[in-house]
Amino acid sequence: MQTIIEPFRIKSVEPIYFNTAAERKIILEKAFYNPFLIHSNDVLIDLLTDSGTSAMSSNQWAGIMQGDESYAGSPSFFRFEKTIQDITGMPIVIPTHQGRAAEKILFSILGGPGKYIVSNTLFDTTRANIEFSGAAGVDLICEAGKHPTIPAPFKGNMDVDALEKFIAEKGAANIPLCMITVTNNSGGGQPVSMQNIKDVKKICSANNIPLFIDACRFAENAWFIKLREAGYANKPVPEIVRELFSYADGCTMSAKKDAFANIGGFLAMHNEALAKQCRNLLIMTEGFPTYGGLAGRDLEAIAIGLTEVMDEHYLQYRIRSIEYLTNKLIAAGVPVMQPAGGHAVYLVADEFLPHIRVDQYPGQALVGALYEHGGIRSVEIGSLMFGKYNEDGKLIPAALELVRLAIPRRVYTQSHIDYVAEVIIEVFNKRDAIKGLTIIEEAPTLRHFTAKLKPVASAIATNETETPKQFSSISIQ
Numbered sequence: 081m082q083t084i085i086e087p088f089r090i091k092s093v094e095p096i097y098f099n100t101a102a103e104r105k106i107i108l109e110k111a112f113y114n115p116f117l118i119h120s121n122d123v124l125i126d127l128l129t130d131s132g133t134s135a136m137s138s139n140q141w142a143g144i145m146q147g148d149e150s151y152a153g154s155p156s157f158f159r160f161e162k163t164i165q166d167i168t169g170m171p172i173v174i175p176t177h178q179g180r181a182a183e184k185i186l187f188s189i190l191g192g193p194g195k196y197i198v199s200n201t202l203f204d205t206t207r208a209n210i211e212f213s214g215a216a217g218v219d220l221i222c223e224a225g226k227h228p229t230i231p232a233p234f235k236g237n238m239d240v241d242a243l244e245k246f247i248a249e250k251g252a253a254n255i256p257l258c259m260i261t262v263t264n265n266s267g268g269g270q271p272v273s274m275q276n277i278k279d280v281k282k283i284c285s286a287n288n289i290p291l292f293i294d295a296c297r298f299a300e301n302a303w304f305i306k307l308r309e310a311g312y313a314n315k316p317v318p319e320i321v322r323e324l325f326s327y328a329d330g331c332t333m334s335a336k337k338d339a340f341a342n343i344g345g346f347l348a349m350h351n352e353a354l355a356k357q358c359r360n361l362l363i364m365t366e367g368f369p370t371y372g373g374l375a376g377r378d379l380e381a382i383a384i385g386l387t388e389v390m391d392e393h394y395l396q397y398r399i400r401s402i403e404y405l406t407n408k409l410i411a412a413g414v415p416v417m418q419p420a421g422g423h424a425v426y427l428v429a430d431e432f433l434p435h436i437r438v439d440q441y442p443g444q445a446l447v448g449a450l451y452e453h454g455g456i457r458s459v460e461i462g463s464l465m466f467g468k469y470n471e472d473g474k475l476i477p478a479a480l481e482l483v484r485l486a487i488p489r490r491v492y493t494q495s496h497i498d499y500v501a502e503v504i505i506e507v508f509n510k511r512d513a514i515k516g517l518t519i520i521e522e523a524p525t526l527r528h529f530t531a532k533l534k535p536v537a538s539a540i541a542t543n544e545t546e547t548p549k550q551f552s553s554i555s556i557q
């Protein structure tokens with residue numbers, strides 16, 4: 081097979097600033113071993129997130145110039161609205177400045193104490209907004225989704241039996257919303273099948289529970305459906321996308337993902353009564369309903385990006401580039417989530433660093449090692465992000481200890497990705513020297529963004545009863 085090439089030429093470039101491992105060691109220490117506290121100029125390859133980091137197309141930049149900044153009734157809004165109506169089939173479109181602003185509005189209305197929001201897996205901001213309202217977020221991921229290194233085609237699926245059981249247990253009246261995240265970001269960027277969405281919709285309908293899609297990566301999910309689900313191989317992606325949304329009562333979206341925009345988001349839905357409540361909150365917190373926290377130029381860039389993302393040459397390249405990195409790592413024996421997800425490669429940190437106890441955050445330790453060794457910035461999706469404490473102050477760990485290397489859209493070339501693979505493999509070969517971390521400061525919610533950490537004394541985590549082992553070399557440069 082011929083090489084799948086990047087389906088674009090590069091017109092404008094940004095420099096990468098180089099630094100040395102010795103310099104990065106100091107930078108990491110000063111950033112308290114938290115990648116969010118590192119300045120981006122100090123990063124060589126930034127895989128912290130695929131959110132808002134896309135390269136915009138020349139068409140999007142042209143759209144930026146055409147943005148109409150009228151406070152009310154801007155033609156840019158109507159282009160934005162029409163594009164989203166066409167893609168989703170949902171008549172009501174409410175712009176917000178990010179995905180989480182859409183979530184905040186939705187759950188301020190539907191959440192509240194005693195309520196449960198059920199999902200395949202809630203993203204961290206979604207869960208935080210649900211919990212802030214007093215409601216509880218419930219992840220009902222399918223069995224395949226719980227085994228990171230065992231491949232399966234649709235590991236983002238919701239467990240429909242668990243859903244039925246949960247509804248029977250808690251009562252449909254206490255479940256104001258079911259939300260399916262496509263692809264499942266916190267569960268490895270794994271896709272959800274059309275069949276699963278249909279099955280969930282059926283259960284929701286029978287119980288009068290509205291189904292919303294967290295649609296951040298709808299196009300990537302649609303491409304997986306085309307590749308892997310029977311009956312979709314010859315369907316055009318926009319048709320698959322339209323079918324996917326047809327089972328939903330509404331959606332939230334971060335335009336910083338599959339819309340190639342640097343900012344933005346929206347809520348879309350069918351229910352006018354709910355939309356009225358949403359707009360009332362929107363005016364208070366975001367802005368007038370025809371701009372909702374965005375500039376007219378952003379609305380243009382998002383509308384154009386939403387159309388571009390469904391291009392099949394783009395999606396083939398996009399999904400293949402993630403798979404390319406994943407396969408290189410598998411060949412070297414590095415424990416990674418399998419199969420490759422849609423937007424990121426996920427290292428299985430507790431298998432990569434089996435000598436680091438979960439309460440010494442193997443994922444965060446690995447994030448630090450990748451930065452120090454090769455200037456690669458990644459993010460922990462494990463017990464630092466999702467861990468809780470029990471009444472005795474002991475850590476209740478997350479289900480998975482992952483490190484996410486999110487690939488920005490249309491930004492890095494194959495040689496960048498080859499470099500990333502080399503760095504990860506070099507770190508893997510020196511993994512025994514990596515030390516666990518301990519938290520010295522943390523916030524009550526979304527602690528991973530601001531937490532400060534420091535290395536534990538010994539490279540090998542020990543129980544108090546064991547004799548601590550001493551290592552002469554603790555650096556992995």
Ligand SMILES: *Cc1c(COP(=O)(O)O)cnc(C)c1O
Nearest residue numbers: 178179180203205265296334336
């Ligand atoms: C990024 C993301 C969000 C939140 O969107 P922001 O624009 O960052 O506020 C919600 N859900 C998922 C699945 C995401 O990936």
